Amino acid sequence: MPHPSKRVSGITAQGKDGWEVHFAAMQRKLAGEEILMLSIGDHDFDTPEGTVEAAVDAVRSGYHHYIQLPGLPRLRSALAKLSTEATGIDTLEQEVIVTQGGQGALFAACQATLDAGDHAIIVSPYYATYPGTIRAASASFTEIAAEAERDFEPDPDKIASAIQPETRMILINSPNNPTGAVYSRKTLEAISELCIEHDLWLVSDEVYWTINTPGSHLSPRSLPGMKERTLVINSLSKSHGMTGWRVGWLTGPSEMIRALISLNLVSSYGLADFVSRAAAIAVEEKHGVSQIAERYAKRRRVFLDEIAGLNGIVQRGVDGGMYVMLDISAIEPDCEAFAWGLLNDENVAIMPGTSFGASAEGHVRISMCQDDEILREAALRLRRYILQRSAGTVAAE
DSSP states (O other), X not given: OOOOXXXXXXXXXXXXXXXXXXXHHHHHHHTTOOOEEOSOOOOSSOOOHHHHHHHHHHHHTTOOSXXXXXXXXXXXXXXXXXXXXXXXXXXXXXXXXXXXXXXXXXXXXXXXXXXXXXXXXXXXXXXXXXXXXXXXXXXXXXXXXXOGGGTTOOOHHHHHHHOOTTEEEEEEESSOTTTOOOOOHHHHXXXXXXXXXXXXXXXXXXXXXTSBSTTOOOOGGGSTTOGGGEEEEEEXXXXXXXXXXXXXXXXXXXXXXXXXXXXXXXXXOOOOHHHHHHHHHHHHHTTTHHHHHHHHHHHHHHHHHHHTTOTTOEEEOOSBSSEEEEEOTTTOSOHHHHHHHHHHHHOEEOEEGGGGOGGGTTEEEEXXXXXXXXXXXXXXXXXXXXXXXXXXXXXXX
């Protein structure tokens, strides 16, 4: 066959991507093994009933047709109000475009800010699709490590040193996946100052803004001089329990949003009508939002209580998100080897930190997307695995 384009061929880097443990665990679970799946960030519960009923009603009412490219007006209006709440600054309907999930918003943001040959800066640890989405815009990037010793909060000086003449965008994520880190006002102000000084776009992934310590989230869009240069990625997947519904949105200057309507024209051609109507009701009625946030806060407490006092383990990133990050380097410096060992010896699937960037070496990410009893059982198996490894190391010496 003829060769595929370099743009498509280059989206995924060659070699391992760090997700091999998860895929192996899924295969074993599908084959009938009783694997505790703590490797993926998908809710173990259904979408709230009010949202489901709204979708059923919309389907039965004949809402099966094309809708406006930037999104159903009712949904855009609801998301504009939600963005005002999320970012702390008034947002108009014209400053919002609806996308196919948060990933669609990330794709739109990268396509909107980067041309072929441009340069971006991303903070590691990062959500796994960041590098590929930037490559899909035919741009390059520099990965800035947020050190574990700083609780995975980036050093603005390191970001400043990575800025090149070709740099057009900085991409950050707070509350962070995978670490749970919530960036401080001081850090966000310093990054914002860099964007203003060098005339850069700031793309801020805030998908986990509702799942964090109350009052801790700050959107850089609300800082002085940043509304006109910030694009905020958001989604109903985590906050409203709608992962499979694929409803996301991008908030930004109205001029940029108008330009992105053309991207929807040649990519998604808009969302499904009945999904959009159900999403609007979910946002207007706040279906599941407080309950989901409370559930994950409780699950983090349950899991962390169960592993408290475990020698050699340091807890990281417990401020936000649906995950717990553990520093296991004192037990096993190779986090991938640790994850494989836990899967093979105890039937527990977790993610090695290097799946999310080199700065998470020596760490593992554990998803809280299981009920309390499964988390307690997983903690028990983790404790047993670590104690057995520690005993083996002492015996070998």
